[in-house]
Amino acid sequence: MALLFCMYRAVRQGVGAWYFRKSTPEAIQTAIRWDPDNPEYFDALATLTHFYADNANPDDVIHLYANATRLSPQNAGYWADLGAAYEWAGRKSEALKAFERARELSPRSPEINWRLANFYIRVGKTQEGIRALHTVLLGNSIAPRQVFTLATSATTDRQEILDEMLPRRAPVFFDYLNYQIQAGRMDAAEEIWARLLDLNLAFDLPQAFPYLDGLIQHHETDRLIDTWSALTVRYPTEIHTDITRTNLITNGSFEFEPLNGGLDWRVAPVEGASVSLDSLTTFDGVHSLRIEFDGTRNLEYGGVLQYVPVQPNAQYAFSAYMRVDGVTTDMGPRMQILDAYDAGKLSLSTENLLGSSEWLAEQLSFTTGADTRLLVVRVARPLSHKLDNRLAGTVWVDHASLVRVK
Numbered sequence: 001m002a003l004l005f006c007m008y009r010a011v012r013q014g015v016g017a018w019y020f021r022k023s024t025p026e027a028i029q030t031a032i033r034w035d036p037d038n039p040e041y042f043d044a045l046a047t048l049t050h051f052y053a054d055n056a057n058p059d060d061v062i063h064l065y066a067n068a069t070r071l072s073p074q075n076a077g078y079w080a081d082l083g084a085a086y087e088w089a090g091r092k093s094e095a096l097k098a099f100e101r102a103r104e105l106s107p108r109s110p111e112i113n114w115r116l117a118n119f120y121i122r123v124g125k126t127q128e129g130i131r132a133l134h135t136v137l138l139g140n141s142i143a144p145r146q147v148f149t150l151a152t153s154a155t156t157d158r159q160e161i162l163d164e165m166l167p168r169r170a171p172v173f174f175d176y177l178n179y180q181i182q183a184g185r186m187d188a189a190e191e192i193w194a195r196l197l198d199l200n201l202a203f204d205l206p207q208a209f210p211y212l213d214g215l216i217q218h219h220e221t222d223r224l225i226d227t228w229s230a231l232t233v234r235y236p237t238e239i240h241t242d243i244t245r246t247n248l249i250t251n252g253s254f255e256f257e258p259l260n261g262g263l264d265w266r267v268a269p270v271e272g273a274s275v276s277l278d279s280l281t282t283f284d285g286v287h288s289l290r291i292e293f294d295g296t297r298n299l300e301y302g303g304v305l306q307y308v309p310v311q312p313n314a315q316y317a318f319s320a321y322m323r324v325d326g327v328t329t330d331m332g333p334r335m336q337i338l339d340a341y342d343a344g345k346l347s348l349s350t351e352n353l354l355g356s357s358e359w360l361a362e363q364l365s366f367t368t369g370a371d372t373r374l375l376v377v378r379v380a381r382p383l384s385h386k387l388d389n390r391l392a393g394t395v396w397v398d399h400a401s402l403v404r405v406k
Contacts, residue, residue, distance in 0.1 A: 110139030
């Protein structure tokens with residue numbers, strides 16, 4: 001008899017599962033008739049009725065979700081679904097109990113805490129919602145941008161978000177920092193950066209580059225200098241500034257790989273040009289910068305550059321050593337200095353280098369204007385307007401220096 005009963009139960013469950021896979025309300029109702037002890041069927045039917053049925057009765061949906069929690073009282077997801085149904089019916093106190101029961105059952109679940117946080121914020125319990133979002137951010141199933149959008153729409157208290165929501169993890173801080181930068185809220189980004197440093201959280205130097213780019217984009221030159229100085233102290237083996245502090249160009253002799261960010265050299269990939277460090281052809285030291293043009297394009301080149309903060313109304317002297325080999329066309333490489341925000345205020349170039357040469361000292365002297373606070377120093381080549389305009393050849397750069405004279 002026991003064996004027959006087990007076979008009977010198995011058949012009913014199998015038939016129920018077959019109907020359930022059809023995923024229509026009618027089929028799931030049939031599945032429940034065959035297997036009335038399966039909580040998944042009640043939960044699925046309630047969800048279909050809630051979100052897809054016309055003129056669904058909230059009480060019917062609540063009854064179905066309640067059956068799921070009765071059959072599986074330890075399932076946090078079913079309790080959260082029941083909470084959503086209670087909220088839909090306007091029964092907020094019962095919704096709160098169901099959502100909080102879900103969290104009791106699964107306190108570390110990002111999904112449960114995400115649903116609870118949304119509920120808290122909808123009913124005006126903002127502080128509780130922000131705290132629930134802390135647990136959400138500890139997981140990786142909810143996109144951080146969704147979390148930040150919810151939090152910043154719920155409260156204007158940025159300190160509350162820093163204190164209560166953000167886990168003490170550098171990747172989360174940088175996600176939030178980049179979110180605020182992309183939204184153009186640099187004051188908020190600066191607060192996040194200060195907290196990150198105060199907490200002494202460990203991070204890799206390139207993670208800070210988007211913040212530095214944000215400061216550049218928003219003309220925050222003083223803060224840019226302070227931030228770079230702090231990073232220089234923190235990463236002395238990675239950021240190679242002039243130890244005498246007279247040369248304003250970082251890694252001016254290219255002894256180290258460009259960092260591709262911050263106030264170090266940046267190398268942008270450009271078709272028709274390849275950039276590398278050369279240990280065979282140098283002016284002094286171990287390396288020089290080598291750029292090889294393959295002769296396939298009429299390049300308007302500016303792919304190697306560095307941002308350099310300067311003082312307004314001040315005199316500066318720039319120098320760099322350059323060498324070329326086999327450079328074609330009437331427009332060759334040169335060093336160029338520009339105001340980072342308005343080239344109309346300052347734009348200077350060294351001599352146009354063509355053909356082949358030994359090392360040449362290229363120099364510029366200039367005075368910054370009243371509004372010039374940030375320069376771009378770059379290796380440049382303008383477009384040629386000749387018929388034979390495809391650029392070929394190699395240029396080396398070494399010992400670049402920018403010094404304030406007065």
